[in-house]
Amino acid sequence: MKNNIISLTLLLVLSCNSQDKRPLVGKTEYQQKLNASYKDASTSPLKKKDLKNFKGLDFFPVDSSFMVTATLIRTENAPTFQMATSTDRKPLYKEYGVLKFNLKGKDLELTIYQSQDDLRDEKYKNYLFLPFTDNTSGNESYGGGRYMDVMTTDIKDNNTILLNFNNTYNPYCAYNDRYSCPLVPRKNHLDIEVKAGVQVFEKH
Structure with a gap:
C-alpha cells in the first residue's frame, strides 16, 4: 500500500510538471518558433502590456x-x-x-x-x-x-x-x-x- 501511495504521488508530481511545460502554440514548426521568441521577454518586440496577455500570434x-x-x-x-x-x-x-x-x-x-x-x-x-x-x-x-x-x-x-x-x-x-x-x-x-x-x- 505504501509503495502504491509513493507511485501515485510521483505520477501526480510528473503530471503537474508536464502541465507546466505547455506545448508551443502553432500549427507548424515555424509558427511555434516565432511564438516562442515573442513570448520570451528577452527576444520579444512586444510592449510589456501586450507580452503579459500574449497567447500566440494570429x-x-x-x-x-x-x-x-x-x-x-x-x-x-x-x-x-x-x-x-x-x-x-x-x-x-x-x-x-x-x-x-x-x-x-x-x-x-x-x-x-x-x-x-x-x-x-x-x-x-x-x-x-x-x-x-x-x-x-x-x-x-x-x-x-x-x-x-x-x-x-x-x-x-x-x-x-x-x-x-x-x-x-x-x-x-x-x-x-x-x-x-x-x-x-x-x-x-x-x-x-x-x-x-x-x-x-x-x-x-
Whole structure:
C-alpha cells in the first residue's frame, strides 16, 4: 500500500510538471518558433502590456498553394543604396535580384535585397530580405507589409528557390513603434490577396 501511495504521488508530481511545460502554440514548426521568441521577454518586440496577455500570434490557415517555386534573375553590379525606414535610420542594401513566380494563376515578381550590414555578421551573412505588401495589407494583415527571410544557400543551381508565404512575419514596428523598420518599396506590392503567414496584430 505504501509503495502504491509513493507511485501515485510521483505520477501526480510528473503530471503537474508536464502541465507546466505547455506545448508551443502553432500549427507548424515555424509558427511555434516565432511564438516562442515573442513570448520570451528577452527576444520579444512586444510592449510589456501586450507580452503579459500574449497567447500566440494570429496566422492565416496554412495553405500549400502559397508555396511556390520562383526563378531568380540576379541584379548585376547593383549599387548600394540607403533603404527608407520608419525612422531616420538609413541602412545600406543592394538589390540581389528579381524573383519571378506564378501564384494563384497570376504571374508576379518581387525584388529581393541583401543587407550590407548583415554581410559582416557571420550569423546573418547568408540571409536575403524579401519585403512585400499585398491586397490584405491594412486589413487582414499589417498595413506596412510583411517580410520573408530567404537564404542564399537555398538557391538551387538553376537559380530557382522555394518561396513559402506561410512563413512570413510582420516588421517589429507592427508591435512596437520604438523599432526602426525598412519600408516596403512600392514595386514590391503584389496585386493579389496573400492569405498566408502572420496576420495583423491586435494591440491591447
